Amino acid sequence: MVTSSILVLFLLGFIAAGILAAASKILHVEEDPRIALVENCFPGANCGGCGFPGCSAAAAAVVKGQAAPEVCVAGGADIATNIAAIMGTEVAFKEPKVAANICTGGSRANLLFDYEGVEDCRAEALLYGGEKSCGLGCIGLGSCVKVCGFDAIRLTDDGLPIVDMNACRSCGKCAEVCPTGAVRISGMTMDLLHLNEIDDCLAPCMQKCPAQIDVRTYINQMKKGDMRGALLTMKERNPLPLAVGRLCPAPCETICRRNIADEGVAIHTLHRFVADWEMNSGSRLSLTCNPLSGHKVAIIGSGPAGLSCAYFLRRVGHQPVIFEKRDVAGGMMKGIIPEYRLPEKVVDWEIQSIFDLGVEVRTGVEFGKDITVKQLEDEGFEAIFMATGAWKVPALGIENGDSENVLDAISFLAGVGKEFSDLKGKKIVVIGDTNTAMDVVRSASRLGAETAAIIPCIQRKMSANKKEVERAAELGSDLKFLTEPVRVIAENGKVSGVEYRELQYDDPKKATGKPKPVEGSEQSMDADYIIVASDRVADTDVFRTESGEQLFELDKKTGGIKTDPMTMQTSVPNVFAGGEVHTGRSILIQAVADGRCAARGIHYFVTKGEIPEISNPQLRVIPESILKNMEVIYTIPRIKVPEISVEERKSTFKEEVTGSIVYDEARKESSRCLRCGLTCYDSEAGAEYAADSDVHKFNEA
Amino acid sequence: MEYFLLFISATFINNIVLVQYLGACPFMGTSKSTDVAIGMGSAVIFVILMATAFTWPLQHYVLDPYGIGYLQTIVFILVIASLVQFVEMFLKKAIPPLYKSLGLFLPLITTNCAVLGVAIMVQRSEYSFVKSLVFAFSSGVGFLVALVIISSIRERLDIAPVPSVFRGVPIALIMAGIMSLAFFAFKGMAA
Numbered sequence: 085m086v087t088s089s090i091l092v093l094f095l096l097g098f099i100a101a102g103i104l105a106a107a108s109k110i111l112h113v114e115e116d117p118r119i120a121l122v123e124n125c126f127p128g129a130n131c132g133g134c135g136f137p138g139c140s141a142a143a144a145a146v147v148k149g150q151a152a153p154e155v156c157v158a159g160g161a162d163i164a165t166n167i168a169a170i171m172g173t174e175v176a177f178k179e180p181k182v183a184a185n186i187c188t189g190g191s192r193a194n195l196l197f198d199y200e201g202v203e204d205c206r207a208e209a210l211l212y213g214g215e216k217s218c219g220l221g222c223i224g225l226g227s228c229v230k231v232c233g234f235d236a237i238r239l240t241d242d243g244l245p246i247v248d249m250n251a252c253r254s255c256g257k258c259a260e261v262c263p264t265g266a267v268r269i270s271g272m273t274m275d276l277l278h279l280n281e282i283d284d285c286l287a288p289c290m291q292k293c294p295a296q297i298d299v300r301t302y303i304n305q306m307k308k309g310d311m312r313g314a315l316l317t318m319k320e321r322n323p324l325p326l327a328v329g330r331l332c333p334a335p336c337e338t339i340c341r342r343n344i345a346d347e348g349v350a351i352h353t354l355h356r357f358v359a360d361w362e363m364n365s366g367s368r369l370s371l372t373c374n375p376l377s378g379h380k381v382a383i384i385g386s387g388p389a390g391l392s393c394a395y396f397l398r399r400v401g402h403q404p405v406i407f408e409k410r411d412v413a414g415g416m417m418k419g420i421i422p423e424y425r426l427p428e429k430v431v432d433w434e435i436q437s438i439f440d441l442g443v444e445v446r447t448g449v450e451f452g453k454d455i456t457v458k459q460l461e462d463e464g465f466e467a468i469f470m471a472t473g474a475w476k477v478p479a480l481g482i483e484n485g486d487s488e489n490v491l492d493a494i495s496f497l498a499g500v501g502k503e504f505s506d507l508k509g510k511k512i513v514v515i516g517d518t519n520t521a522m523d524v525v526r527s528a529s530r531l532g533a534e535t536a537a538i539i540p541c542i543q544r545k546m547s548a549n550k551k552e553v554e555r556a557a558e559l560g561s562d563l564k565f566l567t568e569p570v571r572v573i574a575e576n577g578k579v580s581g582v583e584y585r586e587l588q589y590d591d592p593k594k595a596t597g598k599p600k601p602v603e604g605s606e607q608s609m610d611a612d613y614i615i616v617a618s619d620r621v622a623d624t625d626v627f628r629t630e631s632g633e634q635l636f637e638l639d640k641k642t643g644g645i646k647t648d649p650m651t652m653q654t655s656v657p658n659v660f661a662g663g664e665v666h667t668g669r670s671i672l673i674q675a676v677a678d679g680r681c682a683a684r685g686i687h688y689f690v691t692k693g694e695i696p697e698i699s700n701p702q703l704r705v706i707p708e709s710i711l712k713n714m715e716v717i718y719t720i721p722r723i724k725v726p727e728i729s730v731e732e733r734k735s736t737f738k739e740e741v742t743g744s745i746v747y748d749e750a751r752k753e754s755s756r757c758l759r760c761g762l763t764c765y766d767s768e769a770g771a772e773y774a775a776d777s778d779v780h781k782f783n784e785a
Numbered sequence: 786m787e788y789f790l791l792f793i794s795a796t797f798i799n800n801i802v803l804v805q806y807l808g809a810c811p812f813m814g815t816s817k818s819t820d821v822a823i824g825m826g827s828a829v830i831f832v833i834l835m836a837t838a839f840t841w842p843l844q845h846y847v848l849d850p851y852g853i854g855y856l857q858t859i860v861f862i863l864v865i866a867s868l869v870q871f872v873e874m875f876l877k878k879a880i881p882p883l884y885k886s887l888g889l890f891l892p893l894i895t896t897n898c899a900v901l902g903v904a905i906m907v908q909r910s911e912y913s914f915v916k917s918l919v920f921a922f923s924s925g926v927g928f929l930v931a932l933v934i935i936s937s938i939r940e941r942l943d944i945a946p947v948p949s950v951f952r953g954v955p956i957a958l959i960m961a962g963i964m965s966l967a968f969f970a971f972k973g974m975a976a
Contacts, residue, residue: 092848092851092856092860093856100864103867110878111878202944206944207944
């Protein structure tokens with residue numbers, strides 16, 4: 085019995101082993117040994133973040149050439165290098181991405197109901213769309229925390245996810261489970277090229293800013309004393325913070341929710357403070373740029389739009405080359421905008437920071453004369469960005485309008501400090517209601533001239549900023565509102581005066597429509613110079629072919645080059661346009677915004693061949709974000725910005741009117757920010773300054 | 786009718802996992818998601834069928850004639866393990882797509898007591914070869930049904946407010962117990 089048992093078992097075992105041995109020979113499958121080697125390199129997280137079902141599949145894909153050595157999202161550069169060594173290749177640059185939470189609401193977002201069901205954001209979102217009144221914000225039940233395989237997310241006491249940048253492997257699981265889109269995976273390119281969408285949590289200030297600067301975030305960083313972080317936040321959207329901090333009319337401040345409670349936050353002042361903080365430190369913040377992609381882009385014009393486009397293109401990895409007609413880069417910022425508003429040294433510092441990224445500039449090259457679209461294409465430029473600005477001042481178009489000493493505002497401002505260094509005893513009449521007109525008035529007044537301005541509307545209707553008009557009046561200029569020139573009085577072809585008449589609206593109270601001349605109101609005044617600053621338009625004569633045809637379709641409204649509003653693409657697919665050559669006379673921040681918009685379009689055009697449409701672009705203020713009432717606990721007085729005296733302004737030219745604020749003041753002003761979300765806000769803003777004598781509770785004030 | 790009753794009996798009344806308590810380890814281990822559960826269940830059906838097809842003749846033509854039936858367990862383990870290894874090699878070479886979809890589960894089944902249990906049960910019940918195969922297939926289906934049900938429950942439990950001490954396997958075991966009680970309701974419907 086025992087013998088037969090042993091024999092049967094032995095026989096069976098022998099047969100089984102024999103069959104398996106034979107099978108292993110016959111059914112042997114050749115497998116690339118590199119698959120095992122590559123798989124050994126992976127950390128074995130099997131997270132699926134790479135898009136393959138597990139590490140084995142990813143390893144097989146790498147060996148087959150279907151995936152790059154840097155496929156693993158859980159591993160760092162070391163792992164990619166090791167895999168590349170096995171595969172005999174090199175590691176390509178992989179832009180780091182991390183998860184980020186866009187919601188700042190947390191527990192302060194109003195509750196719709198008390199949810200006592202399954203503790204999962206998705207379940208709650210499916211039930212009623214979330215327990216919070218804000219449909220875009222974080223629900224706060226931490227589904228993202230539960231799915232994170234790398235312990236990179238935690239919830240704050242406010243119920244908001246905080247991502248540990250060092251631990252995050254951007255596997256995307258958190259973004260996948262977030263039903264509201266509050267958690268997103270983003271990288272530098274994505275951040276730089278993202279245009280605001282109505283699905284984003286946009287505070288009113290962010291909606292109103294043409295450049296879409298994340299105001300809320302940088303002010304919060306300032307509040308914490310993180311000036312470096314604040315500057316980096318700014319530079320995600322604005323490469324010219326020094327210039328914008330001095331020149332921007334700050335539409336963001338007019339819509340600031342704090343206006344409902346007391347006075348709006350001094351956003352513009354804070355913006356300038358952060359920009360000055362870097363310049364005053366003497367060292368530049370290093371900015372990251374992707375390695376060169378090999379795509380060359382020509383930019384015509386080195387003004388704010390051109391510089392902005394070059395900056396964004398270089399940061400995402402392309403190679404922009406700026407062609408500038410003049411000998412200096414900077415457009416109107418250099419030599420046209422007066423020194424007391426934007427000092428030359430500030431412009432130089434600012435522009436240098438963009439050139440330092442590796443942007444090439446070729447000065448003294450005029451488009452249409454020295455270079456053409458065809459030549460640029462032949463030189464290997466895949467796209468061209470037209471940013472030549474609006475330098476042409478329309479002629480006066482009245483009798484003797486071409487007399488000697490009738491100048492356009494640009495020529496005058498360019499000559500300030502050169503041919504116009506002393507205007508004592510001279511009478512200068514400026515015609516126009518623009519910021520440029522006010523620049524001329526203020527510059528001429530500083531040079532000692534007696535100035536007057538003929539303005540064809542009331543002050544409220546002027547296109548110049550309110551502050552600019554006030555400053556012009558402070559210098560003693562005679563601002564003649566609701567007047568228009570009739571004819572230039574000339575003697576021997578040279579200006580000696582101007583005849584003008586009064587205007588009146590059909591309904592003076594409403595002041596709508598175009599004012600009409602008042603019969604018999606003609607008067608005259610003496611003038612040594614008449615400076616025309618009625619408007620500035622793009623000179624489109626240069627955009628013609630040799631046979632005289634227009635290169636691009638023109639915009640009938642602005643007179644500039646017509647473009648697609650979201651892509652900035654002209655009627656010629658590889659040519660884009662932005663800034664004043666597209667919009668006509670506008671503010672600096674608009675040119676910066678156009679530059680970024682064009683950079684986005686160009687990036688997609690040169691890399692993918694087509695520019696994806698934005699699904700829900702934010703084009704106007706989101707109605708639900710405009711609140712009527714707010715309950716804010718503390719009232720803190722808005723910061724007073726130091727200004728030099730009017731007398732001092734008359735005697736000096738190279739001083740700025742408004743000075744800079746100090747660090748502690750900047751932080752205190754930052755604390756006034758309500759850190760608004762789309763519908764939520766921080767009602768306890770400024771609580772840390774509650775003990776200060778100038779801070780009160782609203783019910784005590 | 787006889788085969789139908791056999792199918793109902795093996796699948797529901799005498800469910801291999803929830804009534805016979807065999808194969809509890811893969812039942813717990815591979816029931817976290819329904820996709821995996823379906824893969825595992827399908828692989829078990831395939832292997833149980835193959836194992837029964839090989840062990841039945843071995844029992845009737847080798848072990849019984851030589852009077853060495855007491856070697857049944859060790860012989861069946863040897864045969865099933867070798868069989869699974871062979872099937873794995875064959876599928877890898879001949880049908881790579883099927884190997885990919887089953888590949889992960891085949892080695893897991895090598896020491897699955899549900900497979901061995903079914904092979905032994907058909908011998909004890911003295912079924913014919915065809916009946917044995919029907920019984921094996923039905924038991925495999927029973928395993929699949931139980932696995933799919935519990936994986937569906939566990940997917941929901943993942944997002945449920947379960948006290949932390951019960952999270953994971955403890956609550957899954959409680960669920961398995963309740964499911965087992967539910968399956969006992971089939972008792973008496975047939976043999």
